[in-house]
Amino acid sequence: xxxxxxxxxxxxxWKKISGYDYCLLNEDDSIYISTCExxxxxxxxxxxxxxxxxxxxxxxxxxxxxxxxxSLPAYVLLVWGNGEAVAMIGQLAVCQIQTLxxxxxxxxxxxxxxxxxxxxxxxEVDAFNRAKKLHIATSVRxxxxxxxxxxxxxxxxxxxxxxxxxxxTKDFITAIDDSGIIIVRELQTTETYEDLQSIATMLVDMLNxxxxxxxxxxxxxxAEDIKHxxxxxxxxxxxxxxxxxxxxxxxxxxxxxxxxxxxxYQLPVSICEMFIDEIFxxxxxxxxxxxTLITIRTxxxxxxxxxxxxxxxxxxxxxxxxxxxxxxKKFGLDIRTFEDALTFKLAMMxxxxxxYSKSH
Amino acid sequence: xxxxxxxxxxxxxxxxxxxxxxFNLEIEDKEFIIFVGPSGCxxxxxxxxxxxxxxxxxxxxxxxxxxxxxxxxxxxxxxMVFQNYALxxxxxxxxxxxxxxxxxxxxxxQIDKQVREAARILDxxxxxxxxxxxxxxxxxxxxxxxxxxxRDPKVFLMDEPLSNLDAKLRVQMRIEISKIHQRLGxxxxxxTHDQTEAMTLGTRxxxxxxxxxxxxxxxxxxxxxxxxxxxxxxxxxxxxxxxDATIKESGANLVAKIGDSEQIIPAAKAKVLKDGGYVGKTxxxxxRPEDIHDSQMFIEATPxxxxxxxxxxxxxxxxxxxxxxxxxxxxxxxxxxxxTTSKTGDPIKFAFDMEKAHFFDKxxxxxxxx
Numbered sequence: 001x002x003x004x005x006x007x008x009x010x011x012x013x014w015k016k017i018s019g020y021d022y023c024l025l026n027e028d029d030s031i032y033i034s035t036c037e038x039x040x041x042x043x044x045x046x047x048x049x050x051x052x053x054x055x056x057x058x059x060x061x062x063x064x065x066x067x068x069x070x071s072l073p074a075y076v077l078l079v080w081g082n083g084e085a086v087a088m089i090g091q092l093a094v095c096q097i098q099t100l101x102x103x104x105x106x107x108x109x110x111x112x113x114x115x116x117x118x119x120x121x122x123x124e125v126d127a128f129n130r131a132k133k134l135h136i137a138t139s140v141r142x143x144x145x146x147x148x149x150x151x152x153x154x155x156x157x158x159x160x161x162x163x164x165x166x167x168x169t170k171d172f173i174t175a176i177d178d179s180g181i182i183i184v185r186e187l188q189t190t191e192t193y194e195d196l197q198s199i200a201t202m203l204v205d206m207l208n209x210x211x212x213x214x215x216x217x218x219x220x221x222x223a224e225d226i227k228h229x230x231x232x233x234x235x236x237x238x239x240x241x242x243x244x245x246x247x248x249x250x251x252x253x254x255x256x257x258x259x260x261x262x263x264x265y266q267l268p269v270s271i272c273e274m275f276i277d278e279i280f281x282x283x284x285x286x287x288x289x290x291x292t293l294i295t296i297r298t299x300x301x302x303x304x305x306x307x308x309x310x311x312x313x314x315x316x317x318x319x320x321x322x323x324x325x326x327x328x329k330k331f332g333l334d335i336r337t338f339e340d341a342l343t344f345k346l347a348m349m350x351x352x353x354x355x356y357s358k359s360h
Numbered sequence: 361x362x363x364x365x366x367x368x369x370x371x372x373x374x375x376x377x378x379x380x381x382x383f384n385l386e387i388e389d390k391e392f393i394i395f396v397g398p399s400g401c402x403x404x405x406x407x408x409x410x411x412x413x414x415x416x417x418x419x420x421x422x423x424x425x426x427x428x429x430x431x432x433x434x435x436x437x438x439x440m441v442f443q444n445y446a447l448x449x450x451x452x453x454x455x456x457x458x459x460x461x462x463x464x465x466x467x468x469x470q471i472d473k474q475v476r477e478a479a480r481i482l483d484x485x486x487x488x489x490x491x492x493x494x495x496x497x498x499x500x501x502x503x504x505x506x507x508x509x510x511r512d513p514k515v516f517l518m519d520e521p522l523s524n525l526d527a528k529l530r531v532q533m534r535i536e537i538s539k540i541h542q543r544l545g546x547x548x549x550x551x552t553h554d555q556t557e558a559m560t561l562g563t564r565x566x567x568x569x570x571x572x573x574x575x576x577x578x579x580x581x582x583x584x585x586x587x588x589x590x591x592x593x594x595x596x597x598x599x600x601x602x603x604d605a606t607i608k609e610s611g612a613n614l615v616a617k618i619g620d621s622e623q624i625i626p627a628a629k630a631k632v633l634k635d636g637g638y639v640g641k642t643x644x645x646x647x648r649p650e651d652i653h654d655s656q657m658f659i660e661a662t663p664x665x666x667x668x669x670x671x672x673x674x675x676x677x678x679x680x681x682x683x684x685x686x687x688x689x690x691x692x693x694x695x696x697x698x699x700t701t702s703k704t705g706d707p708i709k710f711a712f713d714m715e716k717a718h719f720f721d722k723x724x725x726x727x728x729x730x
Contacts, residue, residue, distance in 0.1 A: 209442050
């Protein structure tokens with residue numbers, strides 16, 4: 001919620017309780033927030049009040065109060081009415097507005113700090129000192145979650161996530177750029193990677209059902225100290241990218257579960273292309289017909305079990321053998337053996353990666 | 361509410377993995393359809409395609425008369441209840457249910473009307489001012505349902521909504537969902553891997569395996585007339601017993617030879633087997649645990665000679681007893697009367713109710729006769 005909305009709600013509440021109307025004026029006397037449409041005091045009166053050293057002033061039907069931000073007067077609060085009760089209520093309202101402004105500024109500082117920290121903008125010592133100053137614990141376990149929705153800057157998704165974590169004051173929810181929403185979550189000592197997986201799954205389900213949008217969520221390894229958070233953010237980003245390339249049928253990607261996909265992702269494309277040239281020579285993976293490709297994938301999913309694959313595909317075992325022999329003639333790889341199956345599987349993943357790299 | 365039509369729906373991911381293969385289904389208005397199958401069978405993917413959360417690779421999806429393939433989820437007039445939900449901790453039950461409508465900028469008075477109506481349906485009226493921490497597990501689950509109901513959608517999509525609950529609460533919520541369906545008169549598509557949930561809730565069940573629909577039918581028909589070995593084995597607990605049997609002619613009868621025993625096949629089933637050219641061939645005979653009897657009266661009334669074995673395990677479940685023993689080297693389970701005298705280690709004499717036997721082709725695994 002923006003500070004203007006927070007203050008509006010605050011003054012509406014004051015009006016409900018006290019029965020008086022309130023208006024908060026900017027430095028140029030324009031209305032910042034108001035609970036009514038009553039006529040404002042004359043400009044000269046307001047100027048006189050601003051230039052005086054008084055913190056409050058009573059007029060015939062309205063009381064004026066200065067609202068300080070730090071040591072400087074930032075706003076003027078008007079309370080319609082007069083008498084001692086109005087003076088007291090006005091001062092109480094000023095007190096609350098000032099507290100809210102301070103808290104909001106601090107929160108905003110924390111968010112800026114966290115964004116810069118994730119982007120690796122601080123030295124280790126600087127990060128430590130700033131965290132201390134902002135009362136952010138340095139040596140606690142945290143994990144970074146990255147949420148990507150189908151639409152960039154999805155306000156409904158952000159609102160949903162903020163409300164899910166509204167009770168957790170030590171978590172940070174922010175958006176660095178169009179790429180998504182970042183959640184830095186402080187973890188209990190008992191929380192494990194299984195819990196991170198459950199949180200990520202819950203986020204996907206909630207965004208699907210509440211914000212009604214497709215979503216992908218990745219999470220980092222657990223960072224034991226604040227200085228490791230920028231690394232954790234990079235891990236979450238990597239997990240999201242690698243996951244979408246190699247594990248497209250999933251919506252949740254943990255950095256610790258990327259397996260061989262992460263290894264391939266870190267290879268230069270030129271080396272990948274060299275590998276593919278060596279494996280497939282003049283042939284390409286695209287030259288394999290769809291039926292054979294499905295056969296190969298099902299065979300891999302069934303741990304190279306011919307009987308199970310033939311059962312699942314409703315084809316005779318001999319048909320499978322024939323297809324694999326044809327493949328062997330073409331590529332020189334007999335995928336019924338572990339070594340060649342491994343090479344072929346790697347090649348398929350590398351092709352997926354090259355295609356992704358070229359399209360991005 | 362609305363009907364749905366799924367025509368030749370396929371889902372293939374960029375890496376080539378085909379999660380759903382040629383899915384065809386017509387869903388009538390107000391039906392309670394269940395997608396059931398083991399994990400990875402494509403049931404959730406199909407549901408997510410209906411929701412618009414996954415793109416449809418090929419095929420046509422219609423809700424009512426409108427093709428929905430390229431329509432955004434929020435514009436499909438659907439509501440979803442998924443397995444992993446969270447309630448907003450700082451909001452009351454009322455606000456938790458209203459939140460989705462607020463996001464869609466629905467007018468306040470309409471939100472109020474819809475939330476109170478949903479609360480009435482779910483018996484949450486007295487809890488509207490409570491925060492989630494003051495609710496029981498079942499009440500929380502009902503609030504999660506309420507968030508879907510307030511949207512007043514044409515179709516409800518539920519993906520294993522009860523799987524995070526304990527066994528007792530699951531049974532309770534299952535009844536609640538059934539009541540909600542009756543009260544709302546809504547079209548519901550419900551995904552589960554639990555066949556008990558499927559049998560008790562659905563008006564029709566879609567059994568899936570490896571992305572392929574195996575059978576679409578009423579719960580009773582699925583149980584009594586399975587179309588293949590997978591459906592026969594998946595529906596029912598304990599599952600159907602499967603025995604290799606050779607079909608032989610014996611005088612005027614056709615018999616199923618299981619080891620040394622010959623079981624006379626009833627005339628109607630015998631005709632189908634004979635016409636199908638199965639005489640002299642080995643088929644798979646399926647027999648449900650409740651169709652194996654050890655009572656003297658049944659054995660005497662059965663035309664075939666009784667079979668014998670030794671009870672390996674005796675399980676008393678109160679109203680029934682499960683007996684486990686071997687038939688021709690295959691373990692079978694019999695569900696018998698608790699007054700049975702058979703105990704672990706005892707020899708047992710039993711007979712099959714061959715009227716209820718099912719025969720499957722050993723190669724294709726398709727049913728020959730039920």
